[in-house]
Amino acid sequence: MKIENPGIASRTRVLVDTPINEQGEFVLYWMTAQRRLRWNHALEHAADVAEKLEKPLIVVEPFSIDHSFASDRLVTFVAQGMLDNRDAFEGTGVRYIPWIETHRERGSGLLRRISNRSCLVVMDDFPTGHPRHVMERAAKILQTRLHAVDGCGVIPMSWTDKAPPLAHTFRRVVQRRVIEAISGSPKPNPLESRSSSLWMPENEYSVLLKELRFSMTPLEWLWRVSEGGATGKSALEPLPIDHLVPSVESSRGGSKKANKLLEIFVNQRLDKYSDGRNNPSEPMTSRLSPWLHFGHISALEVVDRVLKKGNWDPTMTPDKVTGSRNGWWGLNEASEAFLDQIITWRDLGFHFAYHRPDHATFNSLPEWAQMTLNEHANDPRPSYVFDELENAETHDEIWNAAQRELRETGVIHNYLRMLWGKRILEWAPDPVTASDWMVRLNDRWALDGRDPNSYTGIFWVLGRHDRAWGPERPVFGKVRFMSSANTARKLDLKGYLNQFGIGEFDTIEG
Ligand SMILES: Cc1cc2nc3c(=O)[nH]c(=O)nc-3n(C[C@H](O)[C@H](O)[C@H](O)COP(=O)(O)OP(=O)(O)OC[C@H]3O[C@@H](n4cnc5c(N)ncnc54)[C@H](O)[C@@H]3O)c2cc1C
Known part of the structure; x- marks a missing residue:
């Protein structure tokens, strides 16, 4: 079956190349990374195929606890997102099943059973961490046709043929193809005006769940987890996960909160992004990285809002590639700076990870x-x-404050995140251990960790996507140096240290 929408075709890889099973009972979307209804290429693709086959569509959103970083923090964020998705799917005519793996039932067993009854399995194509592992394993064990759809960023990952070494070179790819990429955006609501055949009738559905021995995650338990605090903690207690990393009260997972943050950013912060980005007490940034990481919002939707705010149209952009960070879009400086981060820098990490399994x-x-x-x-x-x-x-x-921010809030302010990494390079016994420690700390505590951007940031600290700098220094060699003393001179840290510091300001060294 030909994929007609070119935006989806260029993002789809066939991982199990058997014919579509037309005798199957439904089309399955196994939602492992793009955990949302809106602006979702994979969901749109699954709905298109189901509609053509006149079969129901079932969406399962699994969350695995079968990896070392599963914690109260991550399960709570994902459970909150599942409740938003449950509301979003209500009334769309598509069955949506949120499913948090327990020690009794593992994901791959369930996927194998459910896929045997489906016509086609659609899955998210994600280039790192557990979603990549699930995808690669599914490609090995499934017998049903499997499509992996890349809903990660703005430029489809298949549009590069090797890992981009520098933001500068990747920016040229962006400028050459971004308008084509944007024109291949998914529909804001991919389930609008769909055929009624997408709905699996109640009797068939309950028989199917029974036959599959599918013990759904009880809604009441999801509510308790989502509550956070003591209620959430006691609901999570039976799971064999990292309970020492608590949920973050100030960051509720899910598409609703992501959309609120986007509105606040576009209306109140975007214009101050260039100058205000580095203010650690009140950064004028979107704060969207955890929601982007869990796919609660699409980078394409964020870009669309920013372009609409600037009344952008393609005639404002030159036909030629300039490679320049500013001025290419024909927008104000702040919007250009933001688009460079969310397109060039964000996609750089996805493309790098896609081509380099050792990223x-x-x-x-x-x-x-x-x-x-x-x-x-x-x-x-x-x-x-x-x-x-x-x-x-x-x-x-200053470093302690950044680490406390990470432990308490699940993120670190962007500038201090660079310093945080540089000092770990300075203090770990050797550079390989420094990279391992950064990955361990970030993956364990960061809500936005385990993401291609995590490794862009961490390995940027060690020289990736950067050039050699002089003078050559002890420990750093020719890798770019940063110090807390310079950071203290450059940024107004008073508010930040009041919030996350406990010691005296003048104990900073180096
Ligand atoms: C050591 C280190 C570790 C990092 N770990 C992570 C991580 O685990 N997850 C993560 O998403 N980012 C990481 N970053 C990149 C960056 O710090 C965060 O993306 C940014 O601070 C998130 O804040 P925001 O959402 O308000 O960003 P905004 O400034 O509002 O930018 C919007 C989005 O663009 C992307 N973006 C912004 N800056 C960068 C950047 N420098 N590199 C790549 N993408 C960027 C992010 O997706 C971000 O959410 C790391 C950086 C360093 C130096």
Whole structure:
């Protein structure tokens, strides 16, 4: 069956190439990364196929706890998103099943059983972490035709043929193809005006669930988890997950909160983005990274809102590629700066991870960076053990504040995140251990961790997507240096340290 929408076709990979099973009972969308109804290429694709086959569509949103970073923090955020999705799917004529894996029932067993009864399985194409693992495993074990659809970013991942080394080179790809990419955006509501055949009647549905031995996640339990605090904690207690990483009260997961944040950003912060981005007490940024990571909002929708706010149309943009960070869109400086982050820098990480399965390791660094860091691996340095870093117990109160922000809120302010990484490079016993520690801390505590952008940021600290800098220094070699003292001179940290610091401001060193 030909995929007619070119926006979807260029984002779809056939991972199990058997014919569509026309005797199947339904089309299945296994929603592992783009956890939303709106602006979702995979959902639109699954609905298109189901409609053509005149079969029902079933959407299962699984969340696996079968990985080392599953914690109260992540399960709560995802459960909150599931409740929003449940509301969003209500009345659309499509069955939506939120499903948090328990120790009794593992995802791959259920997927295998349910896929055997389906015509086609559609899954999210995601280039890192557990969603990538699930996709690769499904490609090996499923017998039913499997399509992986890339709803990750603005530029489809299949449009590059190798890992882009620099933002500068990738920006040229963006400028060459972004208008084509935007014109292939999914429908804001992919389930609007669909055929009634997408709905599986109640009797068939309950028989199917029974035969599949599908023990659905009880709604009442999802409500309790979503509550957070003591109620959420006690609901999560039976799960074998990391209970020491608590839910974040100030960040409710789900598309509703993501859309509110987008409105606030576009109406109140966007115009101040260029200058206000680096203000750690009140950053004029979108704060959307956790919601983008869990797919509660689409980067294409965010871009669309920003372009609409600037009354943009393609005639404002030159036909030629300039490679320049500013001025290409024909918008104000703040919007241009924001689009560069959410398109060039964000997509850079996805494309890199897509082409480089080793993207979260030291070996993925450019040769010059590996060489200079290795040459300085034995330089004397103030060393900490991992626990001291994790518990924010260093002599540097700015760094401790950043680590506390991560532990308490699940994110770190962008500028301080760079400093946070640079100091770990300085304090870990060697550069390979530094990269491992950054990944461990970020993946465990960050709501937006385990994302291609996590590894863009962490490996940028070690020289990826950057150039060599002079003078050559101890520990850093030719890798760009940053210090807390310079950060304190550059930024007004008073409010930030009041919020996350506990020591004296003048204990900062280096
Ligand atoms: C050591 C280190 C670790 C990082 N870990 C993560 C991480 O785990 N997850 C994550 O999403 N980002 C990470 N970043 C990148 C960046 O810090 C965050 O994306 C940004 O601070 C998120 O805040 P925001 O949503 O308000 O961003 P905004 O400024 O509002 O930008 C909008 C979106 O664009 C993308 N973006 C913005 N800045 C960058 C950047 N420098 N690189 C790549 N994408 C960017 C993000 O998706 C962000 O949500 C890391 C950076 C460093 C230096």
